[in-house]
Every structure is written in C-alpha cells, then in structure tokens.
Ligand SMILES: Nc1ncnc2c1ncn2[C@@H]1O[C@H](COP(=O)(O)OP(=O)(O)OP(=O)(O)O)[C@@H](O)[C@H]1O
C-alpha cells in the first residue's frame with residue numbers, strides 16, 4: 701500500500717496564490733509576510749514584458765523580458781501559466797516555482813484571475829486567497845497615489861478590477877477573501893489563514 705502521508709510530506713508545503721485587483725495591496729501584504737517569516741515563504745518571481753518601476757529589481761520583483769523571449773519560452777512549455785494583463789504579458793515559470801520548492805518554502809504566487817483559472821487546471825494544489833479593496837473609489841485612489849500607471853494603463857486596470865471583484869464573490873474560487881481596508885487588520889487575517897501551513901514549515905525547517 702502507498703504511504704500517502706509520506707508522499708504528502710515529501711511534496712512539501714502547499715503553495716499560496718494571492719490574487720485580486722491591481723492596487724488591492726497584494727505586493728504590500730506579501731512583502732510583510734516575506735519579511736516577518738524569513739525562511740518560511742519564498743516568492744515565485746514571475747516573468748513580465750512590462751518595464752520595471754522605480755525601485756524594482758530584475759530577478760527579485762520580476763524577470764523583465766521581451767515579448768519574443770517570453771513567447772518562445774511559453775512555446776517551449778516552460779510556463780505553468782501565462783496571461784496578458786493591461787497590455788503586457790505575465791507568467792509563472794516552472795523554474796520559478798521549483799526554485800522555491802527546492803528550499804522547502806511556502807511558494808507565493810501573485811497572479812491575476814486568468815492565472816488563477818489556469819493554475820486550477822494543474823496539480824499545484826495551492827491555497828487560493830483573494831485580496832480585495834474596500835471599494836472601487838478607494839482602489840482608484842490607491843492606484844493613482846502609487847503613481848506607477850499611465851492614464852491608459854490605470855483605466856485598463858480599473859476595468860479588470862471591476863470584473864475581478866465580481867468573480868471573487870463566486871463561491872468555490874477562493875479559499876478566503878481578505879478585504880484590505882486597514883492594512884494591519886488585513887495582514888492579521890492573511891496570517892490567520894496561513895498559520896497552520898506556517899507552523900508546519902517552521903517545525904520542519906527550524907527544528
Ligand atoms: N490598507 C492599505 N491602506 C492604504 N494604502 C494601502 C493599503 N494597502 C496597500 N496600500 C497602498 O496601495 C498601493 C497599491 O498596493 P500594492 O502595490 O501592494 O497593490 P497590488 O495589489 O500589489 O497591485 P498590483 O497588482 O498592481 O501589483 C500601494 O501604494 C500601497 O502602499
């Protein structure tokens with residue numbers, strides 16, 4: 701008989717998918733997790749064809765690549781999922797996820813709704829968490845204040861956000877939906893949702 705518990709343990713911790721509208725606060729929350737739980741979480745560094753924002757680092761925030769390179773890599777089967785968002789290509793490579801898994805860390809994927817749907821067809825088996833803004837007005841203000849988008853990109857992101865906010869209400873897509881109104885409260889809820897997985901990794905990696 702197969703030892704399913706042993707197989708599960710060998711498979712490592714469950715990854716975590718963070719999704720939600722652009723500007724909802726995914727990167728802010730995940731940066732807090734990575735800082736507070738060093739040696740527990742690892743970020744799956746996506747590829748993108750968009751340009752780096754001031755302060756972003758190639759290989760840390762994203763792998764910044766050309767459309768030609770990205771399409772060729774997708775065609776070679778190197779990606780778990782990929783999507784076009786606000787006019788740019790984004791994707792999760794198999795290598796990025798494997799690099800985190802190799803360290804026995806909880807792999808965090810920050811991906812859009814198209815990515816969520818694609819990951820659901822794989823055997824990755826993550827915990828699906830949606831980060832939602834308190835309202836469209838607040839989302840727009842946060843995105844404008846972030847000062848990273850052209851007016852065109854901002855409008856595309858707000859259009860996608862409206863769809864995202866509707867889909868996130870559908871039952872069965874996400875394990876938990878966190879409304880990011882007060883940042884500390886939202887971070888607390890996110891940690892609560894992940895505490896069992898965090899404890900397992902701490903026990904494995906630190907004892
Ligand atoms: N609870 C909060 N209250 C006020 N401002 C916030 C809160 N959470 C995040 N922000 C701010 O809102 C902006 C958007 O947050 P962030 O960049 O983390 O969003 P995101 O979901 O990662 O967006 P994207 O998908 O575009 O990368 C940032 O300037 C961030 O500092």
Ligand SMILES: Nc1nc2c(ncn2[C@@H]2O[C@H](COP(=O)(O)O)[C@@H](O)[C@H]2O)c(=O)[nH]1
Pocket residue numbers: 719720721722726746747750781782783785790791792810811812813814815816
């Ligand atoms: N499907 C995927 N979506 C991704 C990936 N990496 C990031 N994203 C999502 O794109 C938007 C915009 O991100 P930004 O950094 O340009 O603001 C956001 O919703 C991310 O979650 C990916 O690999 N696949």
